[in-house]
Amino acid sequence: MHELGVVFHIVDEVEKVAKENNVKHISKVTLEIGEVSTIVPDYFRDCFKWTTDKSEIMKGCTLDLIILKAMTYCENCKGTYETVKYGKTCPHCSSDKTYLITGSEVNIKSVETDDE
Numbered sequence: 001m002h003e004l005g006v007v008f009h010i011v012d013e014v015e016k017v018a019k020e021n022n023v024k025h026i027s028k029v030t031l032e033i034g035e036v037s038t039i040v041p042d043y044f045r046d047c048f049k050w051t052t053d054k055s056e057i058m059k060g061c062t063l064d065l066i067i068l069k070a071m072t073y074c075e076n077c078k079g080t081y082e083t084v085k086y087g088k089t090c091p092h093c094s095s096d097k098t099y100l101i102t103g104s105e106v107n108i109k110s111v112e113t114d115d116e
């Protein structure tokens with residue numbers, strides 16, 4: 001139930017921003033989700049709909065998911081490469097002194113309102 005926790009967090013954040021800006025209804029939320037985050041998009045959408053249906057501010061709101069490509073950095077050759085393709089081993093120098101630089105995040109990219 002990891003997705004549900006993330007959804008609760010995002011709905012909280014969006015509602016907070018909406019209240020601070022006197023927005024009555026949010027019509028669309030765009031999120032960036034890293035390729036290797038543990039989020040399953042279909043399941044995430046279901047959780048999002050279930051949660052926002054209970055929210056006055058976010059009821060019926062559209063969810064747009066942008067998947068960000070995961071990139072890994074190699075300490076040995078200072079290169080970067082696509083994480084999903086090569087995993088933990090650098091394709092340039094075969095070193096395993098590598099770490100993920102992007103791809104595990106979940107960010108709120110934009111929020112739209114349909115207030116008059």
Ligand SMILES: [Zn+2]
Nearest residue numbers: 074077090093
């Ligand atoms: Zn390398």
